Amino acid sequence: MASLKRIFFGKHSFINQRNSIYSLIQQNGMSQYPSYYIQPVYRKEAQEELEKSGEIMKITHVPTRAALNDQTSSVYQDELVNLFINYVMRDGLKTLARGLVEKSFENIKRIQLEKYHKAKTEAEKQAIEINPKNIFHQAVNNCKPLLYLTPIKRGGVKYQVPVPIPDKRSQFLSMKWLIEAAREKERTVHFPEKLAYELIDAASNTGKVVKRKLDLHKQCEANRAYAHYRWS
Amino acid sequence: MLRSLRLKRLLQFNGKTLYNVSRLLRSEPTKLTTVESENESEAKLEKKSMSKAMKAYLERAQAHDEFMKQQNYEFQIGKRHLANMMGENPETFTQDDVDRAIEYLFPSGLYEKRARPIMKPPEEVFPKRKAAEFDETGRPHHFLFYTGKSNYFNLLYDIVEHINNLNKYEDSMLNKNSYPDPNTKLQLDGYQWMDKEALENVLIEKIIDKEYTNFVNAIERLYNHPYSYRIKEFILKYRKPLMSQKSTSDLPKLQYDSDGRSYVTVYECLRKRARGHVTIRAPGSGIISINGKDLMYFEDTQPREQVIFPLIFTKMLNKVDVEAYVEGGGPSGQAGAIRWGISWGLRSFVDDKIIESMRIAGLLTRDYRTRERKKPGQAGARRKFTWKKR
Structure with a gap:
């Protein structure tokens, strides 16, 4: 009876809980840091959260890696924007990429402010979002697909099978599509301008990128007959 | 002479012989002269029954002892020579002095520290050896002798024994309807298990990687038991801290300039190919100067x-003045070097809690990552040439 109780209450007796940061076998290839070094928590708010949940006690004796050179605790820092800058970047020209994204944010601000001043009633003015960062977040969120098609081979024939998409992948696709849409333009239009338009459109759930997402959803819907190939 | 020597050797190593001799002595206490002859026959008998393994072991042990003696003697002489060479007193010449002298006399640019010339006492250089594992009849002392790695398997055995005991204890507690308190659970974050080499030194046995992982798995399981705090000492024996607290809490002392302002200078701020030094003055008004210019020294925002x-x-930001000098590398590396210098110096001006949060934010860790070299036969550090069949 007692041993039965243990099986029910003492999880430890058959589940080996191994903490990944203590894994001693070096699995990090050429990394300069030993494997038990943890990622830095460089934002003040994130640290306060850790403190509230009491998890900070766990890392008091664990060494941290150095913060990367695009990470700061500044209020202007945004992880998603940083990621977006990295996706825009080509051939390691980070300064250029950052400049382009900042320029497009400036354009968004100008466009929205213009709209704001043209609006007549107070209610209309309230409805207009002016903060480019919020618009950006909204746009990325609106363009995230829920499903995507993956080729699976059954009986020598490749079927496009709809499968649920991991969050990280859908975020990547959303940003990639936004950038692709912004690069499809006439030679006279500059990238930041086009990106600003695309972001504003996507934030209001219209435009090329949202259409692309809906197309993908439609295709998934059309291929729903193959969905069972995912597991059989 | 020879007889007494043999007797002595027999008396040396075990209780059984001693017991025999004493019994002999007890039975014939008066005939002291005959005792010796009796003893000899007894010794012969014993010798016959002594196993070949034991004999070989004794020979090896003796040879090793002599070898160590010789090594020790040579080490002492060498130390005296070294002291004389350095013009110091050989009597008070310590191991630290020896290390320093070797580093001075045999400067070595070899990257691997263990490949550089050393002079250590022979006990450190030559690995420890196990004592006799069997008696003179060849019977092993240890019940796990035939596993070949008795200490290692004994350790595993102990771990399992502890787990079983804790399970029993847990059962008895569950019968009393009391459940383990999660707050009393053993918390050893910031420690890691002893590495393979250290474990081998403790066990005086060579173990293979798989055996080491088995050990880690077993002891991890013991550690995760809700009642593992009851055997904390046993677990702690095989754990070592991940980080020495000394490095971040070792603060430089504040200095004062002619205006009475306190300042700290951090030298050797390194990142990538950049190097520099940073001075922080307090109280200040937030003036930042880099190589004589202000923050505009860097053209980019990052x-x-x-x-x-x-x-x-x-x-x-507005409470201290920063003065930095950097050279070498690009803007990113120079900024990184200054960032590290400022954070390292700021420790003298803030309290412990902020130092700790700076450490968690990754500001106090020196970033050792550098450009990876290009490899021959490849286009870059990792990139390969385009593959062509022919």
């Missing part, structure tokens, strides 16, 4: 952000 990162993080 390095500027990096320079002020520690200052905003500790909310010291």
Whole structure:
């Protein structure tokens, strides 16, 4: 009876809980840091959260890696924007990429402010979002697909099978599509301008990128007959 | 002479012989002269029954003892020579002095520290050896002798024994309807298991990687038991801290200039190919000077952000003045070097709690990552040439 109780209450007796940061076998290839070094928590708010949940006690004796050179605790820092800058970047020209994204944010601000001043009633003015960062977040969120098609081979024939998409992948696709849409333009239009338009459109759930997402959803819907190939 | 020597050797190593001799002595206490002859026959008998393994072991042990003696003697002589060479007193010449002298007399640029010339006492250089594992009849002392790695398997055995005992204890507690308190659970975060080499030194046995993982799995299981705090000492024997607290809490002392302002200078601020030194003065008004210019020394936003990162993080932006000199490398590396210098120096001006949060933010860790070299036969560090069949 007692041993039965243990099986029910003492999880430890058959589940080996191994903490990944203590894994001693070096699995990090050429990394300069030993494997038990943890990622830095460089934002003040994130640290306060850790403190509230009491998890900070766990890392008091664990060494941290150095913060990367695009990470700061500044209020202007945004992880998603940083990621977006990295996706825009080509051939390691980070300064250029950052400049382009900042320029497009400036354009968004100008466009929205213009709209704001043209609006007549107070209610209309309230409805207009002016903060480019919020618009950006909204746009990325609106363009995230829920499903995507993956080729699976059954009986020598490749079927496009709809499968649920991991969050990280859908975020990547959303940003990639936004950038692709912004690069499809006439030679006279500059990238930041086009990106600003695309972001504003996507934030209001219209435009090329949202259409692309809906197309993908439609295709998934059309291929729903193959969905069972995912597991059989 | 020979007889007494043999007797002595027999008396040396075990209780059984001793017991025999004493019994003999007890039975014939008066005939002291005959005792010796009796003893000899007894010794012969014993010798016959002594196993070949034991004999070989004794020979090896003796040879090793002599070898160590010789090594020790040579080490002492060498130390005296070294002291004389360095013009110091050989009587008070310590191991630290020896190390320093060797480093001075045999400068070595070899990257691997263990490949550089050393002079250590022979006990450290030559590995420890196990004592006799069997008696003179060849019977092993240890019940796990035939596993070949008795100490290692004994350790595993102990771990399992502990797990079983704790399970029994848990059962008895569950019968009393009391459940383990999660707050009393053993918390050893910031420690890691002893590495393979250290474990081998403790066990005096060579173990293979698989055996080491088995050990880690077993002891991890013991550690995760809710009642593992009951055998904390046993677990702690095989754990070592991940990080020495000394490095971040070792603060440089504040100095004072002619105006009475306190300042700290951090030398050797390194990152990538950049190096520099940073001086922080308090109280200040937030003046930042880099190579004589202000923050505009950097043309891009990112390095500027990096320079002020520690200052905003500790909310010291307008309370201190920073003076930095950097050379070498590019803007990113220079900014990184200054960032590290400022955070390292700021420790003297803020309290312990902020130092700890700076450490968690990754500001106090020196970033050792550098450009990876290009490899021959490849287009770059990792990139390969385009593959062509022929």
